[in-house]
Amino acid sequence: MNFLRRWKAKHLLLAWVVYWVALMAVGLHSALGIALRALTAASGHGTIGASVDNNNFVLKVTTDSQSYVGTTSLMTALLWFAGPPLMLFLVWLVTRRAPAAARDPERDYRIS
Numbered sequence: 001m002n003f004l005r006r007w008k009a010k011h012l013l014l015a016w017v018v019y020w021v022a023l024m025a026v027g028l029h030s031a032l033g034i035a036l037r038a039l040t041a042a043s044g045h046g047t048i049g050a051s052v053d054n055n056n057f058v059l060k061v062t063t064d065s066q067s068y069v070g071t072t073s074l075m076t077a078l079l080w081f082a083g084p085p086l087m088l089f090l091v092w093l094v095t096r097r098a099p100a101a102a103r104d105p106e107r108d109y110r111i112s
Contacts, residue, residue: 004095012092016085023080031068034061 007015025032038046038061046063057077061068 002095004092005097007092012089015088019084019088020081027080028059028070031059031061031070034063034066034068037063037066 035048038048041063047061049060051058052074055074056071057074059070
């Protein structure tokens with residue numbers, strides 16, 4: 001965790017973005033190919049839809065030859081989306097050093 005001491009806010013934000021991109025790639029790996037085909041299909045030959053039903057997030061992707069339906073609870077999606085970045089932020093806060101106090105030249109001057 002020593003490397004976190006050198007991180008600035010932009011490094012933390014970049015780590016979050018990398019995490020979210022990786023999360024989407026891993027979580028939606030089976031839907032990505034079908035979604036790409038649905039996006040590039042001729043008009044009316046592919047659909048992509050997302051909805052919330054009974055506290056579940058539902059993703060439906062269909063083409064003429066394939067379909068994909070993925071569901072997850074909203075709480076699970078929220079914890080995967082916000083949990084690790086929040087934990088990284090808290091660890092980053094704990095490992096940061098307090099800023100050094102600026103020296104006051106008037107206080108350093110002593111009258112003898």
